[in-house]
Amino acid sequence: MADKRRLAPDALLAEKVAQAVALLSETRSDAWLTFTQEMGEGGDPTYPFLMGERDLGNGFLLLTRVGERIAVVGRLDAALPASTGVWDTVIIHDGDPQRVLRELLARLDPAQIALNYSTTNYKADGLSYGKYLWLREALAGTPWLERLVSGDVLVSRLRARKTPAEIELIRGALDATYEILAALQAWLRPGRTGIEIHRFMLDETARRGLQPSWSADHCPVVTIGPVPAMGHTPPAELPLLPGQVLQLDYGVRRKGYCSDIQRMWYCPTPGETSIPVELQRLFDTIQCGIRAAAAELRPGVPTWRPAAAAHRVLTDAGYPEPIYGVGHQLGRATHDGGAGLIRRLEPGQPESYIESDSVYTVEGLETLAPGRGWVSQEEDVLVTAEGPLMLSKPQSGFWLVGS
């Protein structure tokens, strides 16, 4: 069920900031510091969770374990933080945020100050090196300098654990995705080339005011027929011919949240009334694999188990074992950081576990049907305390290309 009620953006911010305060307790940090600095391009990927699209200039946000929500901003931005309904203390720094930071820390006396840096999760690594140098300068000679710690666990969990508003936003991105795929279905004919299909999808995306989920040059990835490999490559001039499979990997970013699914079409030969048997068998096997992986998406399960379950389905059916894992987290980014659904660990590697409220793609079983093309499906799944919940509507059979 896709709830279509319009979200006030502040509902989302209120959920995420409350979650961040709870995560400060959970990760035993007293304070969390995020710098602000016009996000028009680049910048800290954590910032939108705290301020949405409201774009603050040079300053910082300080959240404390006891729930203080402090925004330190320039005078021109003074009205923005309070307009969220979330940031209740606004301090104007008048060009000297270093002084304000020292005064705040002297009052709060935090034992640890979490920062947005990480060597393992790039989505928790938004602090720039120049800002870090600025911070060292600001805190030189104070006790706070020794209390700076990585906030990577806090930020990774904040991203991973989707709130109700976030889940609704991902559903909204999926609804828009289906609408655009339906438009493609109506337009698709034998002979369309990869470049034409790619262009059609980008145009349909743009004219709805949406963005592709990942970079436009390969969103969607369009794979036609039995080309040597799938991958992150731009589309080709190849036309779709009868007897071939068309495969798309596509998603949209809508109101800041992404979808990411893979779908397949079969282009029948003249007079052909059913899907070739060996192709249908491969489709069914891939689908079994997807469902086997999804069934493992339960809280506390090691992140390598979904891939092991899916790969076993393929090898038991006599197909080659895939070389990659079977999915990644999905949210504000298509590749949302944090633990992915990796292949089975070597002995001694540290385990990570699937957490409740995270959203994963399930995919990575692409297999070549000789002479036909690549068969590969991708669905989006929410992990709940009761088990996996499909957010996308799984494709249950080939879609046909009209003539």
Add this chain to the structure above:
Amino acid sequence: MADKRRLAPDALLAEKVAQAVALLSETRSDAWLTFTQEMGEGGDPTYPFLMGERDLGNGFLLLTRVGERIAVVGRLDAALPASTGVWDTVIIHDGDPQRVLRELLARLDPAQIALNYSTTNYKADGLSYGKYLWLREALAGTPWLERLVSGDVLVSRLRARKTPAEIELIRGALDATYEILAALQAWLRPGRTGIEIHRFMLDETARRGLQPSWSADHCPVVTIGPVPAMGHTPPAELPLLPGQVLQLDYGVRRKGYCSDIQRMWYCPTPGETSIPVELQRLFDTIQCGIRAAAAELRPGVPTWRPAAAAHRVLTDAGYPEPIYGVGHQLGRATHDGGAGLIRRLEPGQPESYIESDSVYTVEGLETLAPGRGWVSQEEDVLVTAEGPLMLSKPQSGFWLVGS
């Protein structure tokens, strides 16, 4: 003249990468290192200058003073760098980019390795602290560790000096801006509220597949009538009334490049056939100020002179002296970093100078017409060796709101 020929994206990349190689000589650095890491949100704002929208996963780009163009990428991304026509050496790191980096540095033996960090220009500060820690780990025990330097001068100049393709892209964003303003003119009536006007502009932007130049909550800034202040604030429920001024600060991002202009409308009272005299006098004075500032946009002029020239026009006419500078650089970002058009320096402050091929906004003269509203204009100007060239078409009189 707006040249409408369609740019191959690679023409832009070829220009910027060639410019970067020349800047390595100019800034006396042997090598420049930029990390790659899926740019879907956040990340290094310098990356698009080197790879456009082609989105590489974990890896790095290394450019040398003698013109080597080396992309180190994962296997799935192997086809992307060469597809630019710019990156001629592609090395697959197979999960160990640290090893590849050490091998490359051993062969190249650079005396300085420029990195994207800066404490003065946030647009040259895209290296994350986690990546910096990764780099220190990769280079531990090698001589290269001591050869890391800030690339802020290189990156600031790369952003500031617009190539022909970039200037064409800014012109394209301006053309789209005029088209949307024309749609607004046709729809605008007395009684429209700030929120309605803001929504109309966002819808017109989105349905053309464009983005607002800055964050949507205040792009455009809509100022109606004599409210207490202008600033970075969301629109209000206030309706536009006869006798009032409507003022918009607006721009679009198109193909990655931004426009940023301010325009004014007058809403006549019934039977009124000309602009009130005191209002027209203020408009003419602001316009003289804009032109006085633009006239100072010549290579080698100190960055405080445009503001001094514009402020003098206002104070000579008896209006109060504005408290801010008169513009900022414009490019991939609305506030593109680097030297802005600041107010006159205090004695002893270091000077910065206007450079050829940079693009500036000229604005910041907003003045309240009592009972009417804010009068404020903004234009976009290219600095050429021969002097300033208006990229936008300066507004030469109030636009009228139809009834």
